Amino acid sequence: MKNVSIKLAMGAALALGLAALSGAAVAQEKLKVGFIYVGPVGDFGWSYQHDQGRQAILKALGDKVETTYLESVPENDSERSIEQLARTGHKLIFTTSFGFMEPTLKVAKKFPNVKFEHATGYKRADNVATYSGRFHEGRYVIGQIAGKMTKTNTIGYVAAFPIPEVVAGINAFLLGAQSVNPGVKIKIVWANTWFDPGKEADAAKALLAQGADIISQHTDSAAPLQEAEKAGKLGFGQASDMSRFAPKAQLTAIVDDWSGYYVERTKAVLDGTWKSTDTWDGLDKKKVTMAPFMNMPDDVKAMAEKTTADIASGKLNPFACPIMDQSGKPAECKGGAALSDAQILGMNWYVKGVDDKLPQ
Amino acid sequence: MRIDLEPRPARSLAVDVAAPILALAAAILIGGVVVWLLGKSPTRAFSVYFVEPLLEGWSLQELAVKACPLALIAIGLSYCFRANLWNIGAEGQFVMGGLLGGWLAVATHNGAMQGALGGWWIMPAMLALGVIGGALYALVPALLRVWLGVSEILTSLMLVYVAELALDYVARGPLRDPKGFNFPQSVTFDDVARLPFLAEGERLHLGVLFALVALAVSAFVFARTLFGFEVRLVGEAPRAARFAGFSDKRLTLAVFAISGALAGLAGIAEVAGQIGQLQPKISPGYGFTAIIVAFLGRLSPFGILVASLVLALTYIGGEAAQVALKLPNDMTRAFQGVLLMCVLMADVATRYRVRIRLGAAP
């Protein structure tokens, strides 16, 4: 009883204080949007790009919106961090790594009035939406470029972990490369890390030593690309335009561009039209974009531009059937003329021509 | 300049109390200046970091949840450290406990292996497996030390990486949720495989009680039992211990097993309580942070209790400061370091008189 009265008194005092502070100047409270990042904003890769999206919200809606982020949040101890944001008045919260899935759902249950957006997951609720990018579309484009540009017919691929997104990326890359160069070979090294510049560089060196003359990467730092530049070979940037790290080596980069989606979803909350959805778009909605095509002849550039446009318009599907699996059997085609989204999202098999055994 | 340390003839209660408070004040002063340099309000930062988390039921609960694994591991480590043995691989023992116990939860998912028994035995068995996993894993460096004289510092640290990779492997491979779109995590545990929560819909789980029990039992062991005396004697006067007929080999194995068991228990409590499934990583570095907790707590059970809560506060306050003041995460990390060093320095003052003399050494 005593507790309650103290709380009431405190609440009243707080309300008075707030009223005095806000006065007439702030008629409408700003919408607070929160972000949870798995890495530091300075990783220049995954978390950096999400933070670019956050800044885009401020740019577009700065007078109506306030943003907060928590960086380097460990996935296994994230529930508290997410709840911290929900408790401090954030009405829209983006949790930007797969491992935040269960904690996001748990917190969402407790805060039905807060909207949650979880990147790359597959579990939704009334107030939890999911979103991701069709990064494999970009991989198809760079695969084609690599297929055209390789002289040794050997392409190196530095991969992080054998999760479906990475595997789908490898497959799309190889299908793109094969579409212009049937004899092309791809060598894969699993670095078993998203971010360790030294190890990523060593992986790239190993691939270069094995005769690869183009390095593609699905790890976060610019180290593999820089290794390619050092060796006078070519490569691609990851997540952001990394041409400043390797002006002579970068052919293009697959850029994760979350700004459009983040602005759109924030607007939806502002005007009350937000719904729990599953958004998976790519080149079409510019969530995936290609950095400028450079260090390549004009015909390759023209081809890459055409492929990009064709995928964006839906004319070309990187996973159009028939697709042969590693053993040469045609894969089941659950999406009609192409693989279904579910098949791509859960991909755990290689297409024909991958010279690697998928770690299980 | 030289700094002299004169042992205090007797510990003084006034100094014992004043020293940590002064340390806190010094750290806050340093932190305040940096916050001010970054253009934020130091008083507001202080309130957000240290005061507000202590005023709200929710954050108090989170404090206990975060302190729980730290206290459990640290009290285990205090057995080793008292005996002058350097187990710095608690992180690996934590992971192994979580892995082994978590394996049972996955194996019995959806009623598998349960038969007519029902599911009541699963949780106790998981806890037992966690304890065993941690203890066995800690015995590896202990045995290598006893048999071959291999330094336990190196082997216990190396085994951390091996344990982490083993967990990574099973979470991506054999124990992966078959219906989880090939994402690297296990099924979410059934309710029978979840550590009971102390209140419905809350995050405070039974593990917190384990920590309190472990602290109380250890306080008794250190103060009242022959074993507790033996641990200290081996640490402080190994030769005297040998004369007294204590076997340091047996003791090495025992203290490693105890600290591994408690780290393993913390691991399974974290997996079955806080997380609820196996993931490629289950610890944000608890095993290493607990080493600091053990020392901040001067290896005493009560001290460890306080230290684990203080450290938990630095995490929760740090996050609150990121949210409320938009301070960078690195700032809160660096402040954590400053705070730890200040407290360690203050600890010196409780045992010694510190005299600083300018000029050349005599």
Next chain:
Amino acid sequence: MSPAILELVLVTVVASSIPLVIAALGELVTERAGVLNLGVEGMMIMGAALGFAAAYTTGSTIVGALAGVAAGIAMAALFGLLTVALAINQVAAGLALTIFGVGLSGLLGAGFVGLKRDGAPQLNIPGLSDLPFAGKLIFGHDAFVYLAFALVASVAYWLTRTRSGLAMRAIGDNHESAHALGLPVRRTRFLAVLFGGACAGLAGAYLSLAYTPFWAPGMTAGRGWIALALVVFASWRPWRVVLGALLFGGATVLQLHAQAASLGLPGQLLSAAPYLATIVSLMALSIGVRRNGAAPAALGQAFIPPR
């Protein structure tokens, strides 16, 4: 494997083991004086951050390397104050130093994220560097590599062949007797700690200036901890540090090459291989050799001069 590829592999192994060699060598000296500094990772990352910042600002790799060394020394001085002067527990102080360094490096380096500068140039002696097989291996590295080997040689010589080296070892083995003999225990230890910091800072600077020439938070990725392990692995002998670092770096690099050559083994097992290899070789070394290697007897114990 053709000789050309083998040479490339070996060049990579040498390059990737250099930061480990430098950092471990510094820690070796610190430990030989009887001080265990678990803060190598923190000193190293500070060296990487400030080394890159200075090099970027001034445009000079040498200034960058010196700044990295200075950052390491500053961190080590803090550690020395805590553990040598104030006799604080070394394990706790070292861990606190790492937490502090990781945070501070992120703060100070924040303005340098995403910037690029050219890596340290590689020695190229026309003729010699083009020799078949051994050319690149011996004459194809950057200055850090040669500096590292020079450091190892001088430390090895100094520890065993000079008076002051012997005196430091005596202090690490028994500080009471050393003090009784009139050796300056605490001053020597403080200097040894500073040397360890300088080396760790240099190793960090090597990462951000030569190995992967950019700054990113957390880029040392645990190499400071490996360096600590290597010191014990090497049973506190300088040349064995080189051997251990080559083994460790070699195991890491070889598993990547094994994958590139499509040998098909599970990645985690391959990643664990270097750690397991270290434990196994440590056991092998321990059998038959003197018990407990050659650990400085007073390692980890604070010295308070009697009055």
